[in-house]
Amino acid sequence: MDIFVQTKNRFSRFLSAFFKKKRSRIGIYGPPNAGKTTLANRIARDWAGDAVGAVSEIPHETRRALRKQDLCISGANGHSITIDIVDTPGVTTKIDYKEFLEYGLDKEEAITRAREATEGVAEAMHWLREDIDGVVYMLDSTSDPFQQVNIMMIGIIESRKLPVIIAANKIDLPDAAPQKIRSAFPQHPVVPISCLEGKNIEELYEQMVHSFR
Amino acid sequence: MLQGVQIDLISQESLENMTSMEKIHLILDKVRQGTIVILEKGLEPDEQSKLIEMTMKEILPDDFNGIEMETYPSREEGSFLSRLIGRHSTSTRLTVIGPANQLKMIKKDKDQISAWISTR
């Protein structure tokens, strides 16, 4: 390589390191069981190169929110985004350890699990105010989108002026009604998907590149 | 003595004179004692977010397992145009908050919230 080109390359590498844009952090929020972790895993599988992408627990933070760093997602038009994906525990206003007893845990385990869950939710709420640049809000298309927690969360996200995509998940199920979600949140892009089967997932990636750029 | 549940209705005026933290502490203190709180005017989104966070930190096994909250649907969010220019108000209205183990929401539509309250 010509010395001139070499120098130029080195210089632009230096520049890009120097002006390295902060990766945007995209939070996956939504009620419990909507499919947030399934989506986070699929995104990591689809886009993590060999360099990064393993699911890793954040040290000294909640044991329940997972972060997958430095994912580059590209769309059909050649645009791409580099993001960290933050998978959060389902947001709720109540957690009763007794519910965990039904899954065969003993009381002590159930209490520990409930405490971890409360810490995870508190932290997810905190991050939403401090640390998140965009949101994929996950809903199960087979359940009522008008639940108070969804209305509240979308209101909180809107008040922070964060870009949001609503993923209407589980469209593989016969009683899925993604159009109900569309009419509940007409002000935001709604993408019907099946995280389990991968149906329409490309469309979600396109929307992410578009909304989070 | 009369058995029952205390319900506190808090006026818009007094809410407007409180800071966010004062409101959140007031709500959580009351709810933790088993009181149902009805706010004449709802919380701001940021206050809702902090209320959820604080609630999570207060949860204690066999003592307090969180809150139930329902907000009366907010007024029409304004025209498409006002939304477009970013001026849509998110003012929330009548809000009912209570301990999750005592307050169950039955039904909500645009005119009415129905809730069921049990004694402890």
Ligand SMILES: Nc1nc2c(ncn2[C@@H]2O[C@H](COP(=O)(O)OP(=O)(O)O)[C@@H](O)[C@H]2O)c(=O)[nH]1
């Ligand atoms: N039928 C169907 N089930 C799904 C889909 N995505 C997730 N699930 C299931 O829903 C349950 C909850 O998923 P999970 O990702 O743990 O939800 P989270 O609590 O939001 O993280 C699991 O049993 C998943 O297998 C989907 O697209 N279709």
Ligand SMILES: [Mg+2]
């Ligand atoms: Mg999960």
